[in-house]
Amino acid sequence: MTRGDPFPIELGGGAVVRRYVMDDLDALWAVASGERERxxxxxxWVESTTSIDVQRRWLTKVVDDLDGFDGCGIFxxxxxxxxxxxxxxxxxITGEIGxxxxxxxxxxxxxxSASLEFTRLAFEHLGLNRxxxxxxxxxxxxxxxxxxLGYVEEGLERGAGRGLGGFYDIVVYAMLAEEWRDRPQ
Ligand SMILES: CC(C)(COP(=O)(O)OP(=O)(O)OC[C@H]1O[C@@H](n2cnc3c(N)ncnc32)[C@H](O)[C@@H]1OP(=O)(O)O)[C@@H](O)C(=O)NCCC(=O)NCCS
Known part of the structure; x- marks a missing residue:
């Protein structure tokens, strides 16, 4: 397990993952409002993000949470x-990547690439098991x-998701720390 803030994370090809800052508000709202259907x-969260004020409230929460990893962008x-x-x-014990x-x-x-780096972060930085x-x-x-990325498909959560079209079933994929350690390089 390592300490310190792991960001920014370079993905290559000019891409980087970093924590959001409040200055990202307009760009985030442009996405939430401009790609609403997709x-x-x-x-x-798209359904409930109905205004820039709602977006700002979420952004403020994740920007303030310096111990969390929920509010990051790929730039x-x-x-x-x-x-x-x-x-x-x-x-x-467990983390979930979105x-x-x-x-x-x-x-x-x-x-x-970002999910690979967040998987690494979960196991190597946070010491999670799953x-x-x-x-x-x-x-x-x-x-x-x-x-x-070699995650194992574990099963189905019936009706656990909801989008603009209504409820849908979700497939759960997981990786364990031992599988990360033993992954093919
Ligand atoms: C789901 C979603 C995030 C997937 O995005 P994506 O761009 O397909 O995923 P990636 O960035 O990993 O790109 C994969 C593609 O890049 C290609 N690729 C190019 N270089 C690659 C690399 N170095 N590593 C992996 N894939 C690479 C892959 O072959 C793949 O191509 P394909 O589209 O022809 O199959 C995107 O479709 C999305 O935002 N959907 C709407 C929101 C959503 O559904 N979110 C997830 C909710 S669970």
């Missing part, structure tokens, strides 16, 4: 390309991310 299909040549976060239980990417940056590997990625059954692009 992101809202799978992400429940490509300084431009907001996507979001990635890791939330963990209070006992340091992500999204703006349409112009989709299909370029930034989310897989990391989870949950994706809608029909969200093939999202499911491909943990599958590419």
């Amino acid at each position: 992101l809202g299909e799978w992400m429940p 490509v040549d300084g431009e907001l390309a996507g979001g990635v976060g890791l939330s963990s239980d209070p006992y340091g 992500y999204w990417v703006r349409e112009p940056f989709e299909g370029r590997g930034f989310v897989t 990391v989870v990625i949950r994706a809608g059954v029909g969200n093939q692009r999202s499911r491909a991310v943990p599958e590419r």
